[in-house]
Amino acid sequence: MNTIDEQLWDYIDGNLDAAQASIIKEKIDTDAEVKNQYEELLRFNLTFDKIELEEPSMSFTRNVMESVAIVPAPVAMKTQVDKKIIYSIGGFFIISLLALFGYVLYNSNLTMPGFDQKINFNFNLDKYITPTTVYSFLFADLVIGLIFLDRFLRDKIVQSKKI
Incomplete structure (x- = not known):
């Protein structure tokens, strides 16, 4: 117009x-x-x-909703990546890092003059491991275990509802 x-x-x-x-x-x-x-x-x-103006029939909305309910919901597309590709990329980086580390070791001088330090490895474990630390450690393990159990059970419930 x-x-x-x-x-x-x-x-x-x-x-x-x-x-x-x-x-x-x-x-x-x-x-x-x-x-x-x-x-x-x-x-x-x-x-x-x-x-x-033409009006739709009284059951138009119901009919449309029923036809929509019949159509399956679209599923999210899950792409599969070949594990060989992931392993080969990881292997490449590991080999590269090992080669770089070997090159550094080959070209470095590993002599350390004056390194006559004597280290005492006698630890008094009774000083560090007390009943309080043991109970704290066990409490932390219990809390972590309960969180894991809760997550595990929730996943089971979700999986049973999907089926």
């Missing part, structure tokens, strides 16, 4: 303000071609007003 058609439709529908409506009214009165378009659009508007 061109702008005059749009303006005429807005004039017919009453969507224009007073200033714009007076401008369109003046165009209709002065220009014969615009007047013919206006009269034609008025006839279309009267024809549209006479047409009765």
Whole structure:
């Protein structure tokens, strides 16, 4: 549609303000071609007003919802990556790191003059392992075990609901 058609439709529908409506009214009165378009659009508007809108049947919504319920829900697409590719990439990086480590060892001087430190490995474990630390360790293990058990049982429930 061109702008005059749009303006005429807005004039017919009453969507224009007073200033714009007076401008369109003046165009209709002065220009014969615009007047013919206006009269034609008025006839279309009267024809549209006479047409009765069809209403869907009372069970339309129910029928649509039943047909939607029959269609299976789309499943998320799960792409499978070949494990050989993952292992080969991992192997490449491990071999690269080992080669780099070997190169560094080959080109380095491993002599350490003056490293005559004597380290005493006698630890008094009774000083560090007290009943409080043992109970704290067991409590932490119990909490972690309960969290694991909760997660495991929730996964079982979800899997049983899917089936």
